Amino acid sequence: MRIRVDVRDAPYEVYLGDGVRHEVGGFIAEHFARARMAVIITSPEIRRQPWFDFGIGIGFGVETTVIEVPDGEAAKTLASLEQVCEQLARHQVSRHDVVVGVGGGAITDLAGFAAAVYLRGVAVLQVPTSIVGQVDAAIGGKTAVNLAAGKNLVGAFHQPAGVWCDTATLVTLSERERVAGMGEVAKCWLLEGRTRAQLTDASMVELIELSVALKARIVAADEFETSGTRALLNYGHTLGHALELAALARNSDELRHGEAVAIGLAFAARLARALGRVGDDVVTQTDAVLDFFTLPRRCPRDLDLDEVIAVMARDKKAHHDLTFVLAGGEGYEVVAGIDARVVRGALEQFREA
Numbered sequence: 046m047r048i049r050v051d052v053r054d055a056p057y058e059v060y061l062g063d064g065v066r067h068e069v070g071g072f073i074a075e076h077f078a079r080a081r082m083a084v085i086i087t088s089p090e091i092r093r094q095p096w097f098d099f100g101i102g103i104g105f106g107v108e109t110t111v112i113e114v115p116d117g118e119a120a121k122t123l124a125s126l127e128q129v130c131e132q133l134a135r136h137q138v139s140r141h142d143v144v145v146g147v148g149g150g151a152i153t154d155l156a157g158f159a160a161a162v163y164l165r166g167v168a169v170l171q172v173p174t175s176i177v178g179q180v181d182a183a184i185g186g187k188t189a190v191n192l193a194a195g196k197n198l199v200g201a202f203h204q205p206a207g208v209w210c211d212t213a214t215l216v217t218l219s220e221r222e223r224v225a226g227m228g229e230v231a232k233c234w235l236l237e238g239r240t241r242a243q244l245t246d247a248s249m250v251e252l253i254e255l256s257v258a259l260k261a262r263i264v265a266a267d268e269f270e271t272s273g274t275r276a277l278l279n280y281g282h283t284l285g286h287a288l289e290l291a292a293l294a295r296n297s298d299e300l301r302h303g304e305a306v307a308i309g310l311a312f313a314a315r316l317a318r319a320l321g322r323v324g325d326d327v328v329t330q331t332d333a334v335l336d337f338f339t340l341p342r343r344c345p346r347d348l349d350l351d352e353v354i355a356v357m358a359r360d361k362k363a364h365h366d367l368t369f370v371l372a373g374g375e376g377y378e379v380v381a382g383i384d385a386r387v388v389r390g391a392l393e394q395f396r397e398a
């Protein structure tokens with residue numbers, strides 16, 4: 046299955062299905078005839094997985110090298126970026142060669158950023174292996190690392206040459222990662238106006254396909270996040286990011302990104318209702334979709350409302366006021382300048398429920 050991401054300069058495909066990772070070598074041979082080397086960027090944990098069997102160069106005359114980086118979010122540092130670039134230079138990687146990111150969203154973000162800046166840009170092929178990576182992080186060209194001051198504060202737009210979402214890699218995900226990843230899928234399902242009832246017959250491939258197709262459409266419409274269309278993908282993220290930051294400040298991994306997004310989706314439905322934009326049915330549908338995926342949808346009891354509202358107002362995508370993606374009569378839209386008292390009231394009710 047292929048889904049096209051129609052960005053202006055270099056449109057590319059997302060290949061989705063069982064075993065598509067084995068097509069990467071042929072793609073390189075076909076599209077990068079002058080490539081001498083394919084450099085896989087991954088973590089030791091990912092490299093240990095039974096499906097880590099690319100054979101990219103075999104039969105195609107391309108040498109394959111692996112650069113290991115720390116697992117998960119620890120990969121997304123300027124120090125890792127420097128180490129990756131040093132190793133690319135040591136391997137004499139040229140602009141004809143390709144970088145291949147293999148792993149969760151953290152690794153594809155780092156691999157994409159390294160490819161964006163090494164030699165002022167080499168091609169990157171993404172092989173996301175987590176659900177968040179497949180439906181979100183690896184598509185759309187946003188790459189970044191973190192600073193102590195915050196997540197994703199240093200990065201670049203650098204579209205991949207192709208994305209291979211191999212569902213066979215998902216089997217080794219831990220249950221928690223799998224469920225958390227469904228937070229982004231639930232977001233896409235709701236943004237597409239789908240219901241809980243329609244979920245009953247949906248396969249995993251169909252869920253990923255719907256999410257990839259939505260992301261591809263939105264990225265093509267707003268590649269550099271200038272028109273506001275891309276901000277729709279932040280549905281559930283205003284509160285979600287604030288909850289993640291609060292958990293991070295406590296140095297806790299109690300909340301995965303997708304879990305925070307799920308709670309953010311439940312709240313966004315309630316805020317839309319508090320603003321008179323929608324009725325109870327939207328809250329009921331949202332809760333039912335989140336329950337189907339066994340995602341959390343309750344506000345943490347000990348949430349400091351003043352702190353969370355202050356963080357939401359500072360959100361780098363919020364333009365310094367309270368901005369949410371909300372459901373309404375015309376579908377979903379970005380709503381800026383929401384009265385902090387209304388948000389606080391809805392949060393209080395959400396916390397007590």
Ligand SMILES: NC(=O)c1ccc[n+]([C@@H]2O[C@H](COP(=O)([O-])OP(=O)(O)OC[C@H]3O[C@@H](n4cnc5c(N)ncnc54)[C@H](O)[C@@H]3O)[C@@H](O)[C@H]2O)c1
Pocket residue numbers: 088090091094116117118121148149150151152154174175176177178181182183184185186187188189196197214215216217218219222302
């Ligand atoms: N660039 C974007 O547009 C974008 C969008 C969404 C998220 N992100 C970024 O993505 C990151 C989150 O991605 P994530 O949720 O994939 O987390 P992650 O990359 O931290 O991976 C989570 C864990 O899952 C493991 N894992 C991944 N695939 C596996 C598999 N197939 N089998 C077993 N274990 C596997 C990883 O090794 C890691 O330990 C964040 O850094 C976020 O900022 C970027």
